[in-house]
Structure formats: C-alpha cells, structure tokens
Amino acid sequence: MKRVFMLLVVAVGLLFFTACGENEAVLQPDTDDGEAPLASSINVFNWGEFIDPQVLSMFTQETGIAVNYSMYASNEEMYQRIRTGGADFDVLFPSDYMIQRMISQGMLARLNWDNIPNREHIYYRFWGMPFDPYDQYSVPYMWGTFGILYNTAIVDEPVYSWDILWNPRWANEIFMYDASRDTMGAALRRLGFSLNSTNIEEIHAARDSLIEQRPLVRAFAGDQIKDWMIVGDGALATVFSGDAVWAKQDNPDLNFIVPIEGTQIFLDSMVIPITTTRQREAEMFINFMTRPDIAYLNTRYIMYSTTNYTTLQMLPDYMKDCTIYWPPEEIFYRLEAFEDLGDFKEEFERAWTEVLVAN
Amino acid sequence: MIAKKLYLALIVFFLYAPILVLMVFSFNYSRSQAHWAGFSLRWYRELFNDDQIMRAVRNTVLIGIFSTVAATAIGAAAAVGISKMGRRFKGIVMGVTQLPVMMPDIVTGISLRLLFIFVIRFIGAGNLGFGTLLLSHIIFNVPYVILSVMPKLQQMDGNLYEAALDLGSTPFGAFHKVILPEVWPGVVTGALLAFTLSVDDFMVSFFTTGSGVENLSIQIFSMARRGVNPRINALSTLIFIVIMVLLFLVHKRDQRLARDNSA
Amino acid sequence: MKRLFGYPYGLWLTIFVVLPLGLIGYYSITATDAAGNTYFTLRHFHMFFEASFPGQPFFSRLYVNVAVRSLRLALMTTVITFILGYPVAYIMAGKGFSDKSVLLFLFIAPMWMNFLVRTYAWLAILSRNGILNTFLAWLGLPILDILFTDSAVLLGMVYNFLPFMVLPIYTALKKMDPRIIEAAQDLGANSPRVFIRVVFPLSMPGVVSGITMVFMPAAATFIIPNLLGGGQYFLLGNLVEQQFLRVGNWNFGAAIAVIMIGLMLVSTFILSWFGRAEAKEGGMKE
Numbered sequence: 054m055k056r057v058f059m060l061l062v063v064a065v066g067l068l069f070f071t072a073c074g075e076n077e078a079v080l081q082p083d084t085d086d087g088e089a090p091l092a093s094s095i096n097v098f099n100w101g102e103f104i105d106p107q108v109l110s111m112f113t114q115e116t117g118i119a120v121n122y123s124m125y126a127s128n129e130e131m132y133q134r135i136r137t138g139g140a141d142f143d144v145l146f147p148s149d150y151m152i153q154r155m156i157s158q159g160m161l162a163r164l165n166w167d168n169i170p171n172r173e174h175i176y177y178r179f180w181g182m183p184f185d186p187y188d189q190y191s192v193p194y195m196w197g198t199f200g201i202l203y204n205t206a207i208v209d210e211p212v213y214s215w216d217i218l219w220n221p222r223w224a225n226e227i228f229m230y231d232a233s234r235d236t237m238g239a240a241l242r243r244l245g246f247s248l249n250s251t252n253i254e255e256i257h258a259a260r261d262s263l264i265e266q267r268p269l270v271r272a273f274a275g276d277q278i279k280d281w282m283i284v285g286d287g288a289l290a291t292v293f294s295g296d297a298v299w300a301k302q303d304n305p306d307l308n309f310i311v312p313i314e315g316t317q318i319f320l321d322s323m324v325i326p327i328t329t330t331r332q333r334e335a336e337m338f339i340n341f342m343t344r345p346d347i348a349y350l351n352t353r354y355i356m357y358s359t360t361n362y363t364t365l366q367m368l369p370d371y372m373k374d375c376t377i378y379w380p381p382e383e384i385f386y387r388l389e390a391f392e393d394l395g396d397f398k399e400e401f402e403r404a405w406t407e408v409l410v411a412n
Numbered sequence: 413m414i415a416k417k418l419y420l421a422l423i424v425f426f427l428y429a430p431i432l433v434l435m436v437f438s439f440n441y442s443r444s445q446a447h448w449a450g451f452s453l454r455w456y457r458e459l460f461n462d463d464q465i466m467r468a469v470r471n472t473v474l475i476g477i478f479s480t481v482a483a484t485a486i487g488a489a490a491a492v493g494i495s496k497m498g499r500r501f502k503g504i505v506m507g508v509t510q511l512p513v514m515m516p517d518i519v520t521g522i523s524l525r526l527l528f529i530f531v532i533r534f535i536g537a538g539n540l541g542f543g544t545l546l547l548s549h550i551i552f553n554v555p556y557v558i559l560s561v562m563p564k565l566q567q568m569d570g571n572l573y574e575a576a577l578d579l580g581s582t583p584f585g586a587f588h589k590v591i592l593p594e595v596w597p598g599v600v601t602g603a604l605l606a607f608t609l610s611v612d613d614f615m616v617s618f619f620t621t622g623s624g625v626e627n628l629s630i631q632i633f634s635m636a637r638r639g640v641n642p643r644i645n646a647l648s649t650l651i652f653i654v655i656m657v658l659l660f661l662v663h664k665r666d667q668r669l670a671r672d673n674s675a
Numbered sequence: 676m677k678r679l680f681g682y683p684y685g686l687w688l689t690i691f692v693v694l695p696l697g698l699i700g701y702y703s704i705t706a707t708d709a710a711g712n713t714y715f716t717l718r719h720f721h722m723f724f725e726a727s728f729p730g731q732p733f734f735s736r737l738y739v740n741v742a743v744r745s746l747r748l749a750l751m752t753t754v755i756t757f758i759l760g761y762p763v764a765y766i767m768a769g770k771g772f773s774d775k776s777v778l779l780f781l782f783i784a785p786m787w788m789n790f791l792v793r794t795y796a797w798l799a800i801l802s803r804n805g806i807l808n809t810f811l812a813w814l815g816l817p818i819l820d821i822l823f824t825d826s827a828v829l830l831g832m833v834y835n836f837l838p839f840m841v842l843p844i845y846t847a848l849k850k851m852d853p854r855i856i857e858a859a860q861d862l863g864a865n866s867p868r869v870f871i872r873v874v875f876p877l878s879m880p881g882v883v884s885g886i887t888m889v890f891m892p893a894a895a896t897f898i899i900p901n902l903l904g905g906g907q908y909f910l911l912g913n914l915v916e917q918q919f920l921r922v923g924n925w926n927f928g929a930a931i932a933v934i935m936i937g938l939m940l941v942s943t944f945i946l947s948w949f950g951r952a953e954a955k956e957g958g959m960k961e
Contacts, residue, residue, distance in 0.1 A: 096623035096624060098623070100634065100637055100638075101631060101632075101633070101634025101635035101636070101637065101638065102634075102635045102637070102638040102639070102641060103637075103638070106461075106462055106463070106464060110463075121623050121624030122464060122624065123621075123623050123624055123625075123626055123630075124626065124630060124631060124634035124635075125618070125634055126633045126634045126635075126636050126637065127637075127920070129920035129921050129923075130618060130920060133522070133619070133919070133920060134618075134619065137522070137525055137526060137529065137619075138529055139525070139528070139529040139532065139539075139540050139622070140540070140622070140623065141539070141622065141623045142623055229906075231901070231906045233921065271823065271905065272822075272823045272905025272906055272907075273905055273906025273907075274902070274905055274906060275636060275637070276636055276637060276638060276639040276640075277445075277639075277795070277798055277902070279444075279639065280444050280445050280446035280447075280639070280798075280799075281446060281802060281803075283444050283446055283447055284444075284446045284447045284802070284804045285804060286446075286802050286803045286804055296638075296639075299443070303442055303443075303444050303447065303449070304447075355638070398921065398922045398923065399922050399924060402917050402921055402922050403737070406737060406741075406909060406914070406917070407727065407737060409906060409907075409909040409913075410737060410740055410741060410744075410909050416766045416769070417766075419762060419763070419766065420763065420766055420767070423759065423763050423837075424781065424782070426834065427782070427785045427834070427837070428785055429796075429800065430785075430793045430794075430796030430797050430800065430834075431785050431788060431793070431796070433796040433799055433800055433806060434788070434792055434793070434795075434796045437796075437799070445795055445796075445798070445799050446799060446802065446804070446805070486684070486687065489683075489684070490681070490684035490687070493681030493682070493684055494681060494684070496681065497681055505681075505684075505685070505688070507940065507943070508688050508692055508693060509688065509692075510887065510891065510939075510943070511692055511696055511936065512692060513887065513888065513891045513892060514891040514892075514894070514895060514935060514936060514939040515696070515895065515932060515935075515936075516895040516911070516912045516915040516916065516932060516935070517895070518915060518916050518919050518920070518928075519696075519699060519915060519919070519928070519929070519932045520695075522919060522925075523695035523696060523698055523699050524691075524695055526695070526698060527691075527694060527695045527698075547691075551691045551692070554687075556888060559843065559884040559887055559888055560842065560843050560846060560884060562880065562884060563843060563846060563847040563878075563880030563881040563883070563884050564846060564847070564880075566880040567847065567851070567877065567880060594850075597845075597846045597849050597850060598843075598846045600776075600779070600846075601779070601842040601843060601845065601846045604779065604780075604783045604838075604842065605783075605838070605839060605842060605888070607787070608783060608786045608787060608838065611786075611787050611789065612786075612789060612790045614791075628789060629789055629791075632789050632791050632792060633791060636791075640791070640792060640795060644789070644792055645792070648788045648789070648792055651787070651788070652784070652788065655780075655784050655787065656784070659777055659780050659781065659784070662776075662777060662780075663774055663777045666774050666776070666777065667774070670773065
C-alpha cells in the first residue's frame, strides 16, 4: 500500500514538473526620458474566461512586463480579497455597482489619462456613467444587457415583455438566472420600478411577483442555462446578451430581446486599486487592452460586446450587424446600470431569500 | 460472491459515469456540454497552449501532495496523542478538531485569511501565496486524517504498547513497531481523503492565496460566469488516463509479486 | 511518548482553529455603529430566529426553515451513503479481493477530478434531453425528468460523499482480528448473528467517523444542491455566503456559523451517545 502510494505520488509529480517549464519573461527595462525603470511584472485580477490568453504574452513581449494573472468568480469575492488587505493587485475588472462602492470607500486610484491615449476608441455612451460620473477611475472593457433568450421553434407568440415569463402557458419551460440583483431587477422593471429601488414596498412587490412566478420556473441556474436552451430543454430564459450570442451560434432557433419595460446594462471596467505601487505599468496594461486590435482578440474570444467603437468596425458582419451583440441605438434608452445599494442590501437579499425558500 | 462483485461493479459504474461523460465531451467540437457537434481535438490543442492552466495543474498537484503528506503526519501523531488523553480532555479536543469540518468553507477561508494577514503584518515580512495556500490546506485536512485514524486506535488493544515497552522496546520503537502497523489502514485512507479534499477546495484556497498563485479549483470556479471551458474536460481526461495507467501497472506488479511469493 | 504527541497538536489547534474561530465568535456577538464603534450585541442571534410575519410558526420562520432544510438534506445524505456504503466497505474488506490497495484507489480516483466538473457532467446526464433520457428513449422506455428534483440533489450528494463513508468503515473492518469471528462461530453463532453481535459493533468507530465526515460537511455545503436542484434549495451554506459576500454583514454571517456549530455539537453528542450504547451492547471496551 505504502509503495503504491509513493509510486503514484512520484510519477504524477514528475509528470507535471517536467510538463510545465516556467516561462518568465527576460526583463528589458526601457528607461526613456529619464523616468524610473519599469517594474518587472504586474498583478492582474480578472473574471475567469474574460480575456484571450494570448493577449497576456503579447503584452509581455511588447513591454517586457510580465503579467501575474489571477481570477475571480464574482465581484463580491474580488472585493473581499481587496478589502481585507494583503492583496497586491495592480489592475481589477469590477462591474458598475462595485466600482461605485470601491470609489466611495476610497479603494481606487485616479487614472492618469496621459498614459491611456487609447481611451479615444471607447464608444461615447460608456463615458460619464453614474458609477463614475467624472470618468476619473475606470476604463470600460466589456458590456452587455440582461434580457430574454427564447427558442423560436417552441415559442409561437411575440416576445417583447418580461410578462411572458409570468405566462402560465410556459410553465416548466422557463429558466431564471440564479442571482439576486439581476433577477429581482427584472421583476422590478416589469412592475415599472427602478432596478436600484430602495423602497421596501417596491422590493416586496417584486418579491411577491417572483414568488407568484415560482411554479412556472423550471430552474434557477447560472451559466448552464445556455447549454439547456441550446438543446431545447426550456423555451424561455433570462441571460446576458453575451451568452445569447454564444448560444445562438450553436442553435440558430434561439433569439434574444431586451424587454420593453427596460432592463440592466452592465459594464465591466478596468480600474487600479489605490494600494498599487506600479500605477504607470498598470496604466500601460489598460492602454494595451484598449487598443483596437487587442480589444478585437478579446471580444472574439469572450463573445461579450466590446466597448471599443473602432474594434466594432473591424468585426465580421455576423457580429457587427447582430442586434444581440450590438443593439440599435433606441435600446439604450431602456437601459439602467446597477448602483450600490449600501446598507439596503440586507433587506434586498432577505427578500430574495424569501423567493428561493418559498416552496 | 457474484452478487457481491455485481454490487461493487454497480457502485463503481455510478462513480465513473460522470467521468466517462466528461471524457466524451472533451472531444466535442462545440463548447457546449449538452449537444454533440462533432469530433475534435481542439480543446487538447488549446490546453497545451494554456500556460495558466498548466501552472494551476502544477500548483494543485504540489499542494495536494505536500498538504497530504504533512496533514497525514500531523493527524496520525495527533490521533495517537488524543487517544491517550483523559476522557473529558479527549472530548474537548475531538470537538475542537472537528470544527473545521463543520464550518462553511467561506468562514474557514476568511478567518484564516485574517489570521495570516495579522501574522504577516506582525512579523513585517512575508506574503500571501503558495505558503499560506499550502498551510490552509494542511489545516482543513488534519481533522479528516484524525477521523480516519481514530477508529483503528480505538479497536487496538491498548496494552500492546505497554507490553512492548515492558519487553525493552524504546518508546519510538514501540510506536513504529506496534502502533503504526495497526493504524496503517487508517493512515492510508486518511491520506486519500486529504488529497481528495485538497484537489476539490475552492473557497478556502481563493481567500488564502496571493496574487498569481492559483490552483485548478480557483480557475474552474472562476469560469462559472461564462461556463467551464472544455479544456478542463480535456485536462481531466488526461489526468484520469495517467491515474488509470499507473493503477494498472501497480496491479500487474502486485500480481507478479504475489505469484513469486507463492512459487 | 504518546502523550508528547498531544501537546504540539494542542498548540496547532489553538493557533489554526481556536484563534480564527474565536474571531468568528467575536464577530457574532458584536456590531459596529455608523461612527465605527464596536459594541456587544446578541441581535444577530435574535435575527436568525425572528419571524418574517407576526405569529409565524417557529419552523416556518425564514432562517429556521433554511436550517431545517439543511439538516434534513444532510441527514438523508448520511443515511443513504451509509446504506449504500457499508456493504461496499464490507465487500472490499472481505476475502474476495487480493489487491485491496488497487481497489481502494479505483474507488477514490474519480473524486480527484474537480467536483464542479463532475457535477456539470451529472447535469449533462440527467437533463431532459440528456444522456440518460437519450438512452432510455433508444430502449423505448419512458423518459425520466428528474433533474431539479429532490432525487437529483440526493444523487449528487451521495455521489460526492460516498467515499467519505466507505473509507473509514473499510478501515475499521479491514484487519479485524479474524479470531474474534471464529470464536463467535465456534460458540454457535450463525452468520447474520455474528455480523450483528460481533462485526458490526466492532466496526462502530469507523461508522461514527464516516457519519461525521459526511453529515457535517453535508450540512454546510450548497453548490451541489444548488446546481442539481435548480435553485430550489437555499441552505445554511448559501445563507452564510450571502451574508459574508453579498450583504457584507460579517456579524450576522458569523452568528449563523456559530449557530451551525451549536447544531453540529448537539448532533455529535446524540451520535456519540448512540455509538456508546452500540459499543456497550457489542461488549466492546471503550
């Protein structure tokens, strides 16, 4: 037994030691204009599957700065890692409401726009967003909307409103997204309220409407929804636009709409934490990510909509002209970005818990 | 005997069914886990070009092995120590030992993070990273080893150890010659469970690691918003094949040894 | 010598278990006001047991209900893994298999693939148009729509926790002194009787370990039930994560963790009481 164990350990260990050699970049600090030499590496903290992996080595090749790359699964997990201290990150990718929270808590550094000339490629609508109204802290990276994905081969009625998700005709054919803000937000907009409502009566109305809807819902789930929609396990689902683009590739019967009552627009932006000691290098990275050819690689890989207008023109027609990937202008008037709810989160999450426990 | 083997085969099939599925889907052209879009090796190609995953595999294996060895040593020694404690004290220590088992991962993760950060600031040196990640895995593995070794100690005749001492054995010799062989099966299963836990852990790892040091679990969980990349299926398939080949070789060798011994 | 092992471990426990969890305990009984002052309070415990609506019966109160669901799921998982797992351990420990180490590895190897990936594979198997139903349809049998039901959740839980039940029981059964069984048989006990009166009581420490290693983590887990249950399960683990991450109320999160410890300690006490009763009956010495 002992020998079996040792043998396995040694063999597996050897295999992986030999399989992955370290490929640390050789450092060539280029000292122009008598500035301090560049740091040899930066620490980047991003969502999983939210960058084309080759982009990182391209950055290292061009600048000589290595990228220590780490990943997170949610804004909140990232936030706690930064908040508790002991984290040494130079670039983060939080979403709208999280940027607002981090700004209000003094956790982000003001950007030096001289180092980010590629900002001019960002579409004008993504500047001056409510979470960073004076454009001091964040550079938009990816964006999208939250709406209804439906199977045109099954749903024979027009889909234009959140109401269809409350129609008993589609009982057990509906997938809802398993996240409090997004799903409560849809319910709030359906009732004519703001996504960012902090009125307890509106929250309770949204909660009650979701409890009423529960018998119709096949499942609350996350990224698996698109897999099930592809094979026709359900007829209607709430998803992000980027996932809809993806699902439609595998099943052309699928379509995605932004409901008339309005919905959420999300923006994932690049920011620099205040604790950084490598702000100039971090800004170089952000500038690099905003360059149209690099933004092109990333949006092709991730399939979320780029915020880069120059990149949009470079995309193949099936992406550029796809109204899911880049909706028509009038859609923007129905969109609302999340804001941080502050202490009201307690009530909000409690209402959501009551939805999930109600059965 | 046939009924027994049939039952065992059924359970083994149950355990391997999802593994077979993910092996099949590792050859699927589509990213989807649900529908088959034709045979392809693209995920294997992409896997070998993905430095992030390769580095994560190495961290996972190293942390798995080191934390298993350390936790098994600490846990086995502690179990022997606990078994000799007075009744009341033993109850308390066993209760505290089990606390990490009953804690939600996030509580363990955040409380250990706070502890590590406190110590780092106190000393004024060090960083969250591989070391703290490894230490936290040892911490949550130890109770499982103790729980695996304890039953064997309880079954053991307590007088054996004293008898060995009476016959002139040194305390360490008595431990090595008398106790260890008796509890060995418990040590082995404890080690196997510890390795399993280490490979699967996400939440504690996420909060106790530093920038740039990641294991596979962190990467896989981080993919949850976009969907797990099929490269992970390809990787799982490869790891699985390696394990199976090794098992087969060991089995063949054991058979040969058994034959030689009987001949 | 043996006692010597106890002290370093005591130190280990103090630093890495008592200290961090002491911090959690501290969080659970304090709160911070707007001015940043920390004060003592028990309101988080009160919050857990409070009713959403006046006069709500105790067990249908929001968080109490969540606790009851979690304990029920953990208990059912434990019972099923025990019923399925004991025979597995018994057969593996028996005389039929010479190469036990390989068998053991064969049993645990699937668990070395990441559990999220394995659970996703179960989703692909169990979904309405999934592998199982494709197979059933091919055989001309009616399809099973079990994904997002209690059965799917239990299946996933049992799948994941089975080795944690089998291995300690296997350990306890293996190398059991065969002379004890022979002696019992010599004294005229028939096979089931030998098992009930001798083998099972002797394996009891392994059973207790197995139950501990399944029940306790099962009560705190939530990812598998969430995925296979389609969000119909909201458990204590969800609640703790919600408070620590999304709400950011560590005090309430810590209080829930402390309540979980309390629930688990009570369960352990009941379990060890049963264990002792069993052991006494089997004539095994403590």
